[in-house]
Amino acid sequence: MGAGFHRPAALGTLIARALGLLYGAVMGLPERPMRAAQARMRGGRLGWLFVAPNLLVFGVFTFLPIVIDFWYALTGGAQLLPQDRPYVGAENFRSLLACANYLDPTSCERDLFWYGVWNTLKFVAIQVTLMIVFSLLTALVLNRRIVGRGFYRAAFFYPVLLSPVVVALIWKWILQRNGILNATIQGAGGNGVNWLVDADWAFFWSIFVSIWAHMGFYTLILLAGLQAIPADIYEAAEMDAASPWRRFRRLTLPLLTPSLVVVFILGMIRAVQIFDEVYVLTGGGPGTATVYLVQFIYQTGFAAGVRQYGLAAAGSLLLAAALLLFTLLQLRGLKRGAP
């Protein structure tokens, strides 16, 4: 004690010590009840006691909701409480799927849903492809012996940490009519474009911004996959004087397949759920050019004047079914593709 007064400990040590005391005080609290429980329970049951808090939260906020989701999807009206909602059978699903021509959303009873479906499909196909290409390219470059590799790797990862709202506002500021992008283009003699008011450009930027925000994550996974490939394989190939392209096709790509599959599945599950950054960037517009499925669910369930929980729930169940189907198909294709 006395020594502490003469030589005051560094602030960091003090904080660490205080946190340690706090940790001990708080975590020591359940000691007695847990010991009592331990005395009564035999071996196995104690495991359940440790899992219980997790299972409780899971049950209340993941499993129970799935069950309730079906009830909402099968009932109508704008009431939130399940007992107040009249049973309507498959009416919500019928309404979502009622279309004279599925390719033309204006002919559908719920046109916003079908705009969402087609935009999402288009978005997933383009965004996932481009993102894998750029992540792979970046990972391959980062896998070389390069000065400052750690810095470059971190730079590509930085946007992954940003909030989607922040990402959207950063780009909104750049893309606005009098933004720096238009200033640069006009400075170079071109004509400025009202990027987020033009339907095709808005769609392009929704893809660009989502790749910008997420590719660092996939790059890291692929880079980890590349670094797991033993170096001597390449040395053997170099001795055989295999061309670099051949080395890539015959060695790197097959050995990287597991990582690529992870990236593909994760990337697709996320792309199907695209919402946050695009919703803030474009609000789904102009018109319906960047309305995606999750925006349909959010708008019908929570942002509309009359909250149609039933339609929103039916829409999310269809989305879940599509995701499940996609994943199963991929896994099946994988099994067939595996040697």
Add this chain to the structure above:
Amino acid sequence: MLAARRGRSGWDWTDWASHFYLLLGVALMFGPVLWLFVSSVKTQAALDTFPPTFLPWEQKQATLPGHAGALPVFQIMAGDRAGQSLVQIRRIGLEAQLASPDDPAKIARVPISQLRPELRLHASWSNYTDLLRKFDFGLYFLNSVFITVVATVLTLLVNSMAAFALSKYRFKGREPVFLVMLATLTIPPTIVLVPNYLIASALGLTNSLWGVIFPAVATPTGVFMLRQYMLTLPDEILEAARMDNASEWRIYWRIVLPLSAPALAVLAIFSVMWRWNDFLWPMVVLSRSDVFTLPIALFSFQGDLQTQWQYLLAMTACTLLPVTLIFVFLQRYVTQGVASVGVK
């Protein structure tokens, strides 16, 4: 060409191409954020200037005795007063009336084609201080901090308890429990948005910070990550502690948790990121502005403040600052964590 080159030295064209690609990438990744920061210290007038300048230049202003308020300062480019810098009192048509602060009575009339605004570098930090005066920015910030800290502590506690049981105990139902938890990885939170809202309102959690905290406390990712790590801890340590008559709870918090610190640190960083940036669920649960988190406040203001970008930009900068600091100091752990676990 693309595969790793090992054991050779000297620069060939692929090295140049790689560095070019990477530098371009760095500019593309950091540039927009840098532009945001630089823009956030510009005055509204500087933000309205087109084409924009990179640094926050703004026109110098001065006061003249006998005239109210601050007046713009111009440099005179031609004529017999060329080189002087004077304060503009008013503009009439194509002519401006200017005077020097030393001799305000002597008014010079100069065609505006001969005038150039006198610029100075000026960081308008008032954009940031105004956030506290004009908006409840401090409140939103505290809400976000509260949610992030409490949710992260709860996530670490709840997930590590489950991971401890799933890795160190043998009990009936252990495998099914683990599998079911893993299966929830594939259920995106958007799919249970509507029923979760019902449950939150039934529990009285709407418009409450706890309503944001609780639903995502039991992350399957966290349980999985911690379980895998705890499997590598030798059972002998636990047995030795049991010999010393330590209770199971004590074994958990005195032995297993401290030994799992590296995995807990990675999960903590993830949890902070998830919670600080969370958007859709808070937007559904929180509708009263006194419980808004930073992203929600930002989103609700971006509609109202389109004409006042200086506040929007300053608020955005404040929102991204904490994650940027985490990134600067802990990026090694973050990137290694992602690489080893493959989760976000």
